[in-house]
Amino acid sequence: MPRVVVFDRTGAPDVLHLVDEPLDEPGNGEVRIRIEAAGVNRLDQMMRAGHLRRIHHRAGRIRRPAARRP
Numbered sequence: 001m002p003r004v005v006v007f008d009r010t011g012a013p014d015v016l017h018l019v020d021e022p023l024d025e026p027g028n029g030e031v032r033i034r035i036e037a038a039g040v041n042r043l044d045q046m047m048r049a050g051h052l053r054r055i056h057h058r059a060g061r062i063r064r065p066a067a068r069r070p
Contacts, residue, residue, distance in 0.1 A: 011049030 001020045009015055026032045047053045 007048055010048060013048070015048065 002023055003018055004021050005016050005017045006017055007017070012049065
């Protein structure tokens with residue numbers, strides 16, 4: 001089970017916590033992406049503090065496509 005750092009409210013760095021996330025199989029029309037890199041920078045700090053809305057910027061590749069429907 002992957003471990004991820006999350007925050008469920010805005011605030012100081014102590015709002016960050018480590019949790020185990022289940023790794024579900026991709027559904028129909030979905031793909032699993034392995035994250036190769038995820039940047040943490042000033043914008044992430046501002047988002048955590050509540051000054052920006054949540055955004056995601058990641059780089060990766062498709063690992064396993066879901067089954068296709070006929």
